[in-house]
Amino acid sequence: MTFPPPTSTRPTSTAPTSAASATAVSGTARTTARVLTDADGRRIAPWQLVVRYVLLLAVLALTVGPFLWQLSTSLKGPQEDIFSSPPTFFPSDPTLDNYGRVADTIPVWDYAYNSLKVALASVVTNCVGAALAGYALARMRYRGRRAATLAFILAMLVPVEGIIIAQFTTMRDLGLNNSLLGVLLPGSIGAMNVLLMRNAFLSLPDEVEEAAYVDGANVWQRFLMIAMPSVKGTLAVVAIFAFMGAWDDFLWPLIVLSDPENYTLTVGLNYLHGTFATDERLVAAGTVIAVLPLIILFACLQRYFFRGVGEGAVKG
Amino acid sequence: MKSTIASRAYPPDPAAAGLAPRSPGSGRGPRRGPGSGQGRRISRQLPFSPWLFAAPGLLVVGAFSLLPFLSTVVNSFTDRRVLVAGDYVGLANFRELVHDEMFWTGLRNSTLYVVCVVPALVVLPLLLALLVRRNIPGIAFFRSAFYTPVVASIVVVGLIWVWMLDDRGLVNSLLETVGIGKIGFLSDQWLLLFSAMAVTVWKGLGYYMIIYLAALADVPRELHEAAAVDGAGAVRRFFTVTVPAVRSTMVLVGALSSVAAFKVFSEVYLMAGPTGGPAGEDTTLVMLVQRVGTGLTGRVGYASAISVVVFVVTVALMLLVLRADRKEDA
Numbered sequence: 001m002t003f004p005p006p007t008s009t010r011p012t013s014t015a016p017t018s019a020a021s022a023t024a025v026s027g028t029a030r031t032t033a034r035v036l037t038d039a040d041g042r043r044i045a046p047w048q049l050v051v052r053y054v055l056l057l058a059v060l061a062l063t064v065g066p067f068l069w070q071l072s073t074s075l076k077g078p079q080e081d082i083f084s085s086p087p088t089f090f091p092s093d094p095t096l097d098n099y100g101r102v103a104d105t106i107p108v109w110d111y112a113y114n115s116l117k118v119a120l121a122s123v124v125t126n127c128v129g130a131a132l133a134g135y136a137l138a139r140m141r142y143r144g145r146r147a148a149t150l151a152f153i154l155a156m157l158v159p160v161e162g163i164i165i166a167q168f169t170t171m172r173d174l175g176l177n178n179s180l181l182g183v184l185l186p187g188s189i190g191a192m193n194v195l196l197m198r199n200a201f202l203s204l205p206d207e208v209e210e211a212a213y214v215d216g217a218n219v220w221q222r223f224l225m226i227a228m229p230s231v232k233g234t235l236a237v238v239a240i241f242a243f244m245g246a247w248d249d250f251l252w253p254l255i256v257l258s259d260p261e262n263y264t265l266t267v268g269l270n271y272l273h274g275t276f277a278t279d280e281r282l283v284a285a286g287t288v289i290a291v292l293p294l295i296i297l298f299a300c301l302q303r304y305f306f307r308g309v310g311e312g313a314v315k316g
Numbered sequence: 317m318k319s320t321i322a323s324r325a326y327p328p329d330p331a332a333a334g335l336a337p338r339s340p341g342s343g344r345g346p347r348r349g350p351g352s353g354q355g356r357r358i359s360r361q362l363p364f365s366p367w368l369f370a371a372p373g374l375l376v377v378g379a380f381s382l383l384p385f386l387s388t389v390v391n392s393f394t395d396r397r398v399l400v401a402g403d404y405v406g407l408a409n410f411r412e413l414v415h416d417e418m419f420w421t422g423l424r425n426s427t428l429y430v431v432c433v434v435p436a437l438v439v440l441p442l443l444l445a446l447l448v449r450r451n452i453p454g455i456a457f458f459r460s461a462f463y464t465p466v467v468a469s470i471v472v473v474g475l476i477w478v479w480m481l482d483d484r485g486l487v488n489s490l491l492e493t494v495g496i497g498k499i500g501f502l503s504d505q506w507l508l509l510f511s512a513m514a515v516t517v518w519k520g521l522g523y524y525m526i527i528y529l530a531a532l533a534d535v536p537r538e539l540h541e542a543a544a545v546d547g548a549g550a551v552r553r554f555f556t557v558t559v560p561a562v563r564s565t566m567v568l569v570g571a572l573s574s575v576a577a578f579k580v581f582s583e584v585y586l587m588a589g590p591t592g593g594p595a596g597e598d599t600t601l602v603m604l605v606q607r608v609g610t611g612l613t614g615r616v617g618y619a620s621a622i623s624v625v626v627f628v629v630t631v632a633l634m635l636l637v638l639r640a641d642r643k644e645d646a
Contacts (some may be wrong), residue, residue, distance in 0.1 A: 006596050007560045014558065023572070025450055033349060038547050044450065044452065049452065052447065052450070052452065053452075055447055056447065056455075057529050058460050059368065059444065059447070059458075059462060060458060060461055060462070062518075063462050063465055063521070064461050064464055065466060065521070066476045066477065066480055067464065067468075067476065068478075069479075069480065070476050073479065083484040083485075083489065084489065085360060085489035085493055086489060086490070086493040087490065087493075093536075095637055097551070099407075100432045101417050125372075126403045129372045129376065130367045130373065132370070132372060132373065133369060133370045133373030133374070136366045136367075136369035136493075137370065138370065138602045140365070140366040141644060142366040142367070144367075148370050148374060151374060151377060151378065151382065152373065152374075152377060154381075154382060155377040155378075155381035155382055157564070158381050158382070158384075158385045159575070159579055159626065159627065159630055161579040161581060161623075161626065162385075162388065162579075162605075162623040162624075162626045162630070163381065163384035163385050163388050164605065164606070164609075164623075164624075165388065165390045165391075165605060165609035165610070165614070165616055165619045165620060165623060166383075166384035166385070166391065166616075166620065167380055167384045168537065169398070169616055170380065170383070170384060170387075171388070172377065172398070184383075185376070186376075186380035189372060189373045189376040189377065191350075191373075191377050191381065194373050194377075194549070219365055223369075227490070228350065244467065246500050247468035247469065248468070248470065248471075250470055250471050250582050251581050251582060251602075251606070253612050255606060265469075266470075266471040266472075268473055269471050269472070269475060270586065273475055273478070273586070273591070274590070279435040280482070281478065282481055283475055284479065285318075285473075286475075287472045290471070290472050291467075291468045291469065291472045292468055293470065294467045294469075295464065295467060295468075297467075298460070298463070298464070298467045299460070302460055302463075303334060304465070305467070306463075306526050308521060309526040309527060313394050
């Protein structure tokens, strides 16, 4: 099942039949200049619309408000009272000072750079590894394919939180604890991503590849030139979730990294929060640095985020 | 034409064919793409190239998921420490668990987390999905905005709410302004745990909302219309049309969220601190695993035993939810 991106269904205000029947039923319905209808062409009464928007705004305040409050706190100067009651939502004298000061307290830009390195590496390893393995599971024939598929399914079912200590001892044995490579490796090729790619390859028709085969294309050519271009959408989903997963991860880097020099941003923020009797303005600035890249990414690539939820949920 | 392809389906090279013998039925995945019924997997390939393709994935998954799972189970029967190999001790770790008050605290908190968070995450996102379902102007913006907490790291979310719920934070200054007075969200053992739960729900809302939106799109509109013609109000239609139609999705959300809730770590760790709040009373099971098993003196064996309990409960939760689903069917 594929998830229909919610944004794809625009309001269809031209549904004459149902609009007309609605008017006929209600008889004396006022004929407004613009009749508001939903995706199915059903009319929405004005009072209903008002209630809806009020509720929407209330939820909006609840979900986005805390982020804005954090942003506001991060922009308040040292003289401004951040604890005032009633609260002041707009900084009286907005300043970017706190972003400089947080960098004096912890090497926040180094941490961000570490996170970025791990996240980008994770995107590459997941895309390449999952595409290769997914192709092998979906479109190649060999003995042991079932066993390989089963291995990925089992791996997907193993809860990360339950094996974290064993992963930690594995990393120690490999001498990779306290390194960014150690942070990257366990999530470098997600079993779920492999299965997502497998499903994407499975849904391609065989005929095109067969034609290429007849034309003499070998397996690498078929993989790169024919199969890959057809699964770009799923690949984008894998890339986004690999980035988000690596950038947002906390428990694993917390366990594997012991030296503050190698911290990723999430572990660094926890350190900032816990170690110093903190100025809330600094923590706020740090969290804004951590969340902004993802919000921008999300704003640009929403439909892949939503699509990933659909595919992932059906899988999981 | 078909037979031409079929006859070429296996390498003409007999050696290669010998390595990849044709065994009808075997090697077929449970799901196959359209057209795969007649066509055979074509393979102008070296005999080892499928394994070359699958190798990186199998290696990572094997080394960092499957083997650690096995070694967790094995370690749970040893007194292994981070720096000491350890010996087989039988069920000693599990016997110790039974008498470990901290373990029971962790089990209680993680269970409570499931009991409180799951109903909220099954119901609230459904209501939210109904709210954003109709395509009224600007709705795409609202959908995206409601999803924002999902995108943010749990650390960011945790720290935002630590500040929001601080004694002098936004929530308390609002409460003071309206005359209710301060509430020590982050100092009381129970309030802390419930605050963490609220944060979990807050962060999960958007995710499950999207899942429900997909399910709602499949509900036939005629059902609603028929019910409306019969005079059913919105509330009645919700219970007689919407809920039955998305029930399987509710079960899915219940399963996903209960497993996630039982394994809660970050929210409580960030809000209650590494030691788990007053006297460690807010410790969850995964927090205990992290605390016991890491560091130079980490007790790998004992932490593995707790992990095994986490596995068992997780699987049990899945089965419970799925069984509840089947019962309702009967």
